[in-house]
Amino acid sequence: MNSANGAAVVVGVDGSEPALRAVRLAAAEAARRRRPLRVVHGFIWPLLRVPVEPVTDAPPGGGLRHQAEDLVARAVAEAEAAEPGIRVTGEIIDGEASAVLLGETPTAALVVLGDRGLGGFGALVIGSVAVQVATYADCPVLVARGEEHADGPVVVGVDGSPASRAAVEFAAEQAALRGAALHAVHAYRHPHSDGPGDMQPLVYQESKLHDEEDQVLAQSLAGIEERHPGLPVTREVVRERPVAALTAASRRALLVVVGGRGLGELAGLLLGSVSHGVLHHSACPVAVVRTPE
Structure with a gap:
C-alpha cells in the first residue's frame, strides 16, 4: 500500500448521494491521516463524442462540462464543510469512472467511493464501479455503505x-x-x-x-x-x-x-x-x- 509522504486520499464523485457520503467519509480519513484530499470525477462524454460545451445562444452555465465542474465544486465544498482545515482539490479527468479511479490508485494513500452511483442498475446492491476498483486497485479501497457504529470496533x-x-x-x-x-x-x-x-x-x-x-x-x-x-x-x-x-x-x-x-x-x-x-x-x-x- 502507498504510504509515501504527500500521498492523497482520493474520492470519486458523480453527483449522487452515495458519492457525497463517500466525500464525507474521505474527508474524515484525510483529516485522521493528515493527508490532502483529492476529489476526482471521471468525465466520460468526450470519449463518446458527445458535445460537452454549451450550444450557441444557450443560457450561461449550460453544457455537460459545466455540470461536471459544478458537481466537483459541490463535493469540494462538502469536504471542506465536513472537515475544516484539510487541503482539498478537485479535478475532472476525461475517461470512464472505473478507469479514472484505477489510474489514481498507484499514487494514492486510499481511494474512497460510494457503494452505488448514478447510472447503476436499480437491482444492484453495489455498483459496478465499486467492484471494479476494489478488484484491481493498487491501494486500499474504502466503500461508503451502511453506517459507522460510533462505539463499535x-x-x-x-x-x-x-x-x-x-x-x-x-x-x-x-x-x-x-x-x-x-x-x-x-x-x-x-x-x-x-x-x-x-x-x-x-x-x-x-x-x-x-x-x-x-x-x-x-x-x-x-x-x-x-x-x-x-x-x-x-x-x-x-x-x-x-x-x-x-x-x-x-x-x-x-x-x-x-x-x-x-x-x-x-x-x-x-x-x-x-x-x-x-x-x-x-x-x-x-x-x-x-x-x-
Missing part, C-alpha cells in the same frame, strides 16, 4: 492468507487512528487449508479443530500489539460462513476490513468471494486491501 476478516495479513495490518492502523478496538474474526466451515487443492480429512474432532483454527488467528495477529501499543484487540473464532460472520459483525462495527483474496478462492477470481460478499452485505463501510500479484 474495526472488524477484520482473517483466514491466514497473505491477503488477510495485509488486511490485519491496515485494520490495526485504522483502529489506532480512530481510537477504537480491533476485532479479528476467523470463520471456518472445514479444517484450515494452506492453499487451493489441499485435501481435507474426512473425520475430525470439533474441539481440536477449533483449537487449530484459533491458532491460525493467533498467528495472523502476531506482532500487532507490539506494533500498535495500547491497541485493544479481541478475537473471535466461529464455525460459520465467512460472509455471514463478517456481515453479522458489521452491524456493530465502525468499519469492516477484508483482503482482496483469501485461501480457498477460485483461481480465476481477482476479487475473492468473501470480499465480494461483504461488499454486498455489510452494514458499515468496507475496506478492501489487495496484496501485489
Whole structure:
C-alpha cells in the first residue's frame, strides 16, 4: 500500500448521494491521516463524442462540462464543510469512472467511493464501479455503505492468507487512528487449508479443530500489539460462513476490513468471494486491501 509522504486520499464523485457520503467519509480519513484530499470525477462524454460545451445562444452555465465542474465544486465544498482545515482539490479527468479511479490508485494513500452511483442498475446492491476498483486497485479501497457504529470496533476478516495479513495490518492502523478496538474474526466451515487443492480429512474432532483454527488467528495477529501499543484487540473464532460472520459483525462495527483474496478462492477470481460478499452485505463501510500479484 502507498504510504509515501504527500500521498492523497482520493474520492470519486458523480453527483449522487452515495458519492457525497463517500466525500464525507474521505474527508474524515484525510483529516485522521493528515493527508490532502483529492476529489476526482471521471468525465466520460468526450470519449463518446458527445458535445460537452454549451450550444450557441444557450443560457450561461449550460453544457455537460459545466455540470461536471459544478458537481466537483459541490463535493469540494462538502469536504471542506465536513472537515475544516484539510487541503482539498478537485479535478475532472476525461475517461470512464472505473478507469479514472484505477489510474489514481498507484499514487494514492486510499481511494474512497460510494457503494452505488448514478447510472447503476436499480437491482444492484453495489455498483459496478465499486467492484471494479476494489478488484484491481493498487491501494486500499474504502466503500461508503451502511453506517459507522460510533462505539463499535474495526472488524477484520482473517483466514491466514497473505491477503488477510495485509488486511490485519491496515485494520490495526485504522483502529489506532480512530481510537477504537480491533476485532479479528476467523470463520471456518472445514479444517484450515494452506492453499487451493489441499485435501481435507474426512473425520475430525470439533474441539481440536477449533483449537487449530484459533491458532491460525493467533498467528495472523502476531506482532500487532507490539506494533500498535495500547491497541485493544479481541478475537473471535466461529464455525460459520465467512460472509455471514463478517456481515453479522458489521452491524456493530465502525468499519469492516477484508483482503482482496483469501485461501480457498477460485483461481480465476481477482476479487475473492468473501470480499465480494461483504461488499454486498455489510452494514458499515468496507475496506478492501489487495496484496501485489
